[in-house]
Amino acid sequence: MHREQLINNFQLGALLTGLDRKFFCFITKNNIYCSHCKNFAVNGIHVDKAYLTKMNDVRIFGRCKVCNSEVVRLFEFGNIKEFHEKANKLRESIKEQTLLEV
Numbered sequence: 560m561h562r563e564q565l566i567n568n569f570q571l572g573a574l575l576t577g578l579d580r581k582f583f584c585f586i587t588k589n590n591i592y593c594s595h596c597k598n599f600a601v602n603g604i605h606v607d608k609a610y611l612t613k614m615n616d617v618r619i620f621g622r623c624k625v626c627n628s629e630v631v632r633l634f635e636f637g638n639i640k641e642f643h644e645k646a647n648k649l650r651e652s653i654k655e656q657t658l659l660e661v
């Protein structure tokens with residue numbers, strides 16, 4: 560089992576390719592529910608933080624562009640084999656970087 564890993568925008572961008580990226584962009588622009596607006600965030604959201612979960616899904620914390628309220632969304636990418644493998648490679652490279660910094 561992996562641990563939850565904070566990833567930056569660059570790392571998130573490298574993970575999201577092809578259809579996964581299209582899906583991610585579509586959802587963040589159109590389909591994230593804002594509990595303050597009591598509607599989907601019609602102007603999309605700002606992504607503040609992204610995590611790789613233990614299952615290699617992507618959890619994002621962001622803010623609604625209309626009202627600035629916090630929104631959270633889980634993308635179940637971990638069950639896509641290619642994504643899962645890319646995520647594991649990213650984990651490895653993060654681990655190596657961390658070792659170098661010590």
Ligand SMILES: [Zn+2]
Nearest residue numbers: 593596623626
């Ligand atoms: Zn809102």
